[in-house]
Amino acid sequence: MSDTPFNRAAKATPPSVAAKIRGLSDRAIAWIFVLPTIFLLLAVNIFPLIWTINLSFTNFRANRPNREVEYIGLRNYERILTDSDIWLTMQATAHFLFWTIFFQVLIGFALAWLINRKFKGNDLWTTLIVLPMMLSPAVVGNFWTFLYQPQIGLFNYGISFLTGIDPSSFQMIGDVTLAPWSIVIVDTWMWTPFVMLICLAGLRSIPDYIYEAAEIDRASKWRQFWTITLPMELPFLMLAVLFSGIENFKMYDLVVQLTGGGPGSITELTSINLKREAFEKWRTGYASAYAIILFVTVFGLASIYVKALNKVKER
Amino acid sequence: MSSYSITEPSAPQKWIAGTLVVAYAVITLLPLVWILTTGFKSPVDAIAYPPKVLFEPSLEGYVNLFTTRTRVSPEQLEALPPPETWYEEVVRNRDMVIAGPSRYGERFLNSVIIGFGSTFLSVFLGTLAAYAFSRFKVPLKDDLLFFILSTRMMPPIAVAIPIFLMFRTLGLSDTHLGMILLYTAVNISLAVWLLKGFIDEIPREYEEAALIDGYTRFQAFYKVVLPQAATGIASTAIFCLIFSWNEYAFAVLLTSGTAQTAPPFIPTIIGVGGQDWPAVAAGATLFLVPVMVFTILLRKHLLRGITFGAVRK
Numbered sequence: 001m002s003d004t005p006f007n008r009a010a011k012a013t014p015p016s017v018a019a020k021i022r023g024l025s026d027r028a029i030a031w032i033f034v035l036p037t038i039f040l041l042l043a044v045n046i047f048p049l050i051w052t053i054n055l056s057f058t059n060f061r062a063n064r065p066n067r068e069v070e071y072i073g074l075r076n077y078e079r080i081l082t083d084s085d086i087w088l089t090m091q092a093t094a095h096f097l098f099w100t101i102f103f104q105v106l107i108g109f110a111l112a113w114l115i116n117r118k119f120k121g122n123d124l125w126t127t128l129i130v131l132p133m134m135l136s137p138a139v140v141g142n143f144w145t146f147l148y149q150p151q152i153g154l155f156n157y158g159i160s161f162l163t164g165i166d167p168s169s170f171q172m173i174g175d176v177t178l179a180p181w182s183i184v185i186v187d188t189w190m191w192t193p194f195v196m197l198i199c200l201a202g203l204r205s206i207p208d209y210i211y212e213a214a215e216i217d218r219a220s221k222w223r224q225f226w227t228i229t230l231p232m233e234l235p236f237l238m239l240a241v242l243f244s245g246i247e248n249f250k251m252y253d254l255v256v257q258l259t260g261g262g263p264g265s266i267t268e269l270t271s272i273n274l275k276r277e278a279f280e281k282w283r284t285g286y287a288s289a290y291a292i293i294l295f296v297t298v299f300g301l302a303s304i305y306v307k308a309l310n311k312v313k314e315r
Numbered sequence: 316m317s318s319y320s321i322t323e324p325s326a327p328q329k330w331i332a333g334t335l336v337v338a339y340a341v342i343t344l345l346p347l348v349w350i351l352t353t354g355f356k357s358p359v360d361a362i363a364y365p366p367k368v369l370f371e372p373s374l375e376g377y378v379n380l381f382t383t384r385t386r387v388s389p390e391q392l393e394a395l396p397p398p399e400t401w402y403e404e405v406v407r408n409r410d411m412v413i414a415g416p417s418r419y420g421e422r423f424l425n426s427v428i429i430g431f432g433s434t435f436l437s438v439f440l441g442t443l444a445a446y447a448f449s450r451f452k453v454p455l456k457d458d459l460l461f462f463i464l465s466t467r468m469m470p471p472i473a474v475a476i477p478i479f480l481m482f483r484t485l486g487l488s489d490t491h492l493g494m495i496l497l498y499t500a501v502n503i504s505l506a507v508w509l510l511k512g513f514i515d516e517i518p519r520e521y522e523e524a525a526l527i528d529g530y531t532r533f534q535a536f537y538k539v540v541l542p543q544a545a546t547g548i549a550s551t552a553i554f555c556l557i558f559s560w561n562e563y564a565f566a567v568l569l570t571s572g573t574a575q576t577a578p579p580f581i582p583t584i585i586g587v588g589g590q591d592w593p594a595v596a597a598g599a600t601l602f603l604v605p606v607m608v609f610t611i612l613l614r615k616h617l618l619r620g621i622t623f624g625a626v627r628k
Contacts, residue, residue, distance in 0.1 A: 029447070030450075030452075034443075034447045036444075037440050037463070040440065043500075045474065048477035048478050049477075052477050062479065107339075115332070115336055117329050117333075119329040128340050128344060130617060131347060131610055132343060132344075135561070135607075136563065136602065137561065139577075139578055139599045139603065140346075140599075146595075152363070153366075157364075167364075212322055271470045274470070274472045274473060275475075278475070278476050284476060291472075299465070299468060302468060
């Protein structure tokens, strides 16, 4: 036997313990290996979730822990669903989700299609394009406020360079009509590479012989695109939409650094709104009910979507 | 390519595609280039109009990032002994003296400690769980795996309320240990899913051969599977590291003094009349460059990592 760390450990192990380890059945090992993870997730995910459900029926306020907690039934839920401000928040979120997914899929797919033309050096450029996605959204979002400054900001300067509009005449973050687009632009900048990578994997998974067969049948390139590329790419596109949808629904750091939800509450996405209710107004019970409603919505939508995705895959 | 293929794009097609992609890459990388260059600009150059592409490099941003400074009157400045170091000189040129180090160093160190601590833990636990899910019949396996994944669908703020209360009760608020445990729990779903994919790809025959040779399960796992999974484990580790490195929402809610990481800190770097952009850019550069290097190292496994192993190349 060679002198590996394992063997040394094995020699140092008392025989009785060694015999026990040796004697462990696969089943026991499976449990020993899985349980720490399950325990951690129960403690940091499931237990808090149950606690949130419990809090959602109360009028608890975390900044006044000594006040008596009353159970108020479904009143928090009732308040949320009839609150018109929440519906404005939902609208802001819907606008953000729709346009980010739209642009990301459009640009991401186009880029993947171009990269799949296999030009020289495409690997290098793909890696470079991916960089924004991996960076800290809070740090990058904060720096974008500098790029968006009227007059001195690079973004405004770029726009004025291309269109001739005076760069100090518009404020991306401060303007009520432009602010929702300012977050869409940065999010698209950041997450398009993500969609691109998924689309690229899809395009690369289509075998060449299908196109060869189509060539022999004299199908036009246009027809090949619509009858081969797009249908075979569809499951990947759907997956990209799912991931990008979940990510953008969770969006907090980038937008809070960019606009802070402003001006007013024009860009106040659900995450930011929830943070306000929970940690600024300290309406803990109310915010818990809010969190549960969001969770049920995302979970429900995602399950329906995954079912549809599986159907497309089966075809 | 030597053999002619009808599916190979033509040369002009490649040329057009290449030009468009390079153009996109240049535009999309501009903000990052701007972060890198702004860090080396003097405060005046940073806010010049039109934006300056060529400028005289200055380390003022980096000096301001690492120090706190106080303004002194010209008479006081005259009375001081000549500056001993180059960075004191930089500060004196602005009629200021160095009052002490800034908190950036501490915050960066916190990011390193919490990032590496949670990465180690989640990869360690994740490898064990992934091995079990890959090789053994675990009851309710699919449900457990889906449960592990579903913990990632919640907006962090939604889970933050009870975690905030829990940490307050347990005294874990604003501690390194608390943040390490929290980030481990966030990352472990990714670790399990990715590592399961990597371990699934290692043929079972290797272990079976080892078991026949008299290895125990543990030995087979340790000596046969682990070395085979080394690249997978390494790339999973980098992903976990990047996610905890970048995390902001929990960090801003649960840390304030001792355990605060760099992402909540960098946006608060302010100078006279607003954010000190060269210093912010310098701080961002030091914080982002390691991730850029890691991304380049990871490029082969990137897609797998970001889609939880759902898409493999």
